[in-house]
Amino acid sequence: MREFAYARPASLADAAAAFAAGGEAAFIAGGHTLLPAMKSRLRMPDTLIDLSALSGLGGVTREGDRLWIGALTTHAAVAADATVHAALPGLARLALQIGDPQVRNRGTLGGVLANNDPAADYPAAALALDATIETDRGAHAADDYFQGMFTTALADGEIVTRVGFRIAARAAYAKFRHPASRYALVGVFVAQHDDGVRVAVTGAGAGVFRWAEAEAALAGEFSAAAVKGLVLDAADLNSDIHAGAEYRAHLAGVMLAQAVGEA
């Protein structure tokens, strides 16, 4: 890796100040996206600002109809948390499907949402669970937050502090993992809220998106039979050496039925 300066601020204000101090700065949380990118020189920041010493960015709380999870909470902690299991077992199961045990011990919720990899898992949960992404500057609704491949509503230097998932009556995630990378070839998260059903798809397109036809079909009757035969429109989907667009379009229907069955 190229040399860089390193700071580990103790407060959000210090972290923001360090970011504004000049040069190309980057925050680091679990480092499980950023460090591999720096090793291959896809990213070459001058300064790394380590968020791990910030207080108040961890932990899980239930407030009203929302489950709040701190940005620094690792995937392993989410997967094992009793409050998450009670409120949204489908979210705990999603966390358990990320990467491998060692990745889950370091990677964080905030890191995934800030990065917005088009094949990452949490974006599907955040979108289907109508999440609020809280930052040091305010809050974003999931519907406005995800803006396509590696792009979010975050401004330069804005820090994700915690994420509030809306607790759903039923919610589940089904993922067909890429066998080598373990990211989603296609992943579908379904959530039944009192005011409607939300379905979010990751891995299939340029970024996470909602699947209107699936939502409408499940609003009528929340069952695998109601979405039988539903496939995505292949025109907007990714085609690569791992899977063609037609394959992904079909796979999304299979994952959808599986998620509905599990919810």
Add this chain to the structure above:
Amino acid sequence: MPTTITINGSEVARDIAPATLLVELLRDDLGLTGTHIGCDTSQCGACNVLVDGVAAKACTLLAVALDGRAVTTIEGLADGETLHPMQAAFRQEHGLQCGFCTPGMVIAGIEIVRRHGSDVTREQIAHDLEGNLCRCTGYINIIKAIEAGARAMGGTSVFEAQGEAVDA
């Protein structure tokens, strides 16, 4: 950057360049070459170590970020001439061939016992080895070794011990 890390029980205080990965500190500066580098993509697990008792990939950690932490490498597991039960099980069950992946596998085995306890099933072991690659063995004896090592280590999983939900 002045950094103090407890490595295999001894305090190591150094001025470390921020771009130094933990695996580089261990291998290049401290001569602890048991921690291996098998990939550049954080996928193979040959570099696994314990950080405060929890398994992590030393190739994907900055050494300076571990100031004040305790790291255990494969070299720190044995008690003098007595192998750690997980190491002894790998030897007994012939859980290795060339041995390149073995330090990471042994650490992964200890992590599996931390998570699932000593009565972990073969299915859980196989599933939890998803972050460790072996080019030689076909995994069968590795799974047997971790099963035997788990029984020898004893104890319940951290989740049961804390009364928390068990993650699969």
